[in-house]
Amino acid sequence: MMAGVCSRALRTLLTAALMGVALIPGTAPATYANGSESDLYWMRTEGKFAPPTAFIPSSAVTYDMSLVPAGAHITVTELSDATVTTVELSVSGLRPHRIYGTHVHTKPCGYRPDNSGPHYQHREDVHQPSTDPAFANHKNEVWLDFTTDAKGQGGSASRHEWRFRTGEAQSIVIHERGTATGPGKAGTAGARLACFTVPFGGSNSEGV
16 A cells, blocks of 8 residues: 555544444445545544433434434445445435435534535535525435435435545535425435434545
8 A cells, every 4th residue: 555545544544433333344446437546535434323412422413313213333334436426325214115215415413403404515615505496406415315224224326526625524414305306305304313424525625
């Protein structure tokens, strides 16, 4: 592995430690579709949901334990190079046979559901929260809606031909229903059920 990738991986681990995020040991892919190894950012992180009042704080917070029970598990992976970003999500321990809307948000999780801010947008709508389909769509935002199986497991993936701006994408939020696409409702998915703080794009690494 090249020195640039090693130093980036070290920064990722340090960022995770500061954020209380558990990064899973592993080896980043040696090559990716575009750019050099110095352009590569790879991250995999997991967490177990706990209420915001938990004695031991968690990077994964549930605000509705009837739909996202305490102890439910989440794993998020990001792989990006100079021009492409892929985000993958997997969950377990949720309610079976249910659709959950899921998006990348701009701020870390907090005590209140709205602490995580609006959706991350590649082209930012000046009106927030954005419900204009020209901005609130699956190409301009990262939507990771999923449907759980009989065991409460689910997953999804999203690929974009752009990279996160450094420090501007900081969490995954799980909503109560699938994401709407119509005018005036685009991007909405009901109440924020849970949130997972994630170091997307190398929050403390060089800009992109």
